[in-house]
Amino acid sequence: MATMVTPPAGDERRATAGRWVLRGVGVLAVWTVWTVLVGAPLLVTGETGTAASTAIAIAAMLVALLPTWFLVRRAPGRRWIMAGATVVLVVVGFVLGGLGGPSLARMTSVGASLPVATGGQLLTVSSVENTLCLQECSQVTYLYAVLDSATASDQVGTELVVRGWESLGAGTYCRDDFGVRLTDVADPIIADPPTPPPGMEVLSVSTSRCERA
Incomplete structure (x- = not known):
């Protein structure tokens, strides 16, 4: 009769924590890349510093919520995580919209x-x-x-x-x-x-x- 071996609870918790750390790193990587993709055109073209550019930057940054949800959708407290992510992305968009100078x-x-x-x-x-x-x-x-x-x-x-x-x-x-x-x-x-x-x-x-x- 085969015997099932159950991994120790401590090992399982460490493995779970490791997976969530990797997901957190993935979220930060996605945000970093997306920030560059959104901010570079605004800065290079000199279209920053206006209410319109700020609104565009915020809207564009909020698109990053889609991959963020994909990465954290199974996390406990995911609603709070998404709420915090929304605030952070809005702040980043606001900052991007005001960076640089007119063309x-x-x-x-x-x-x-x-x-x-x-x-x-x-x-x-x-x-x-x-x-x-x-x-x-x-x-x-x-x-x-x-x-x-x-x-x-x-x-x-x-x-x-x-x-x-x-x-x-x-x-x-x-x-x-x-x-x-x-x-x-x-x-x-x-x-x-x-x-x-x-x-x-x-x-x-x-x-x-x-x-x-």
Whole structure:
């Protein structure tokens, strides 16, 4: 008569725990890969920093709930696990939606719509693109020749506020994810800035990502 050998309860518990550890590692691996797949296009294209991009990122991250459910569907307390997973994925999506900076195309579009001081003469336009914002974000700078830089800056700043921009002081304004900076010297990104006509001064108008203190 064959004798059935029952493995010790301790060994069975350790084997079960090991399987759940592997499933947990699998969940983290799926989330990591999915985060890269969702975040990379948003960052590279410069489509982050808006309410729409945040909503898209959150919705895309929630897709990862499907493989997560497959991995934990037999786990005790799986409803709580899924609730926690939902919260984590929403937070990750929210963070992804706000990372990086606007693309150069979006910066250029905003810059082209900014007010110009009365009598201002455009001297040059310079730009730099970096949607990842590793050292600096994408930026477009318009250098103008104006009769008086202080007066021109006040005029442009007043018009920006009228158009819905928020003044942060020191010639800096923000609206949504965009920022505008007014200075009376050529921005450093302009190589060999042209000299204004005799009797005129310069006003530098730079558009980039809004940087709040």
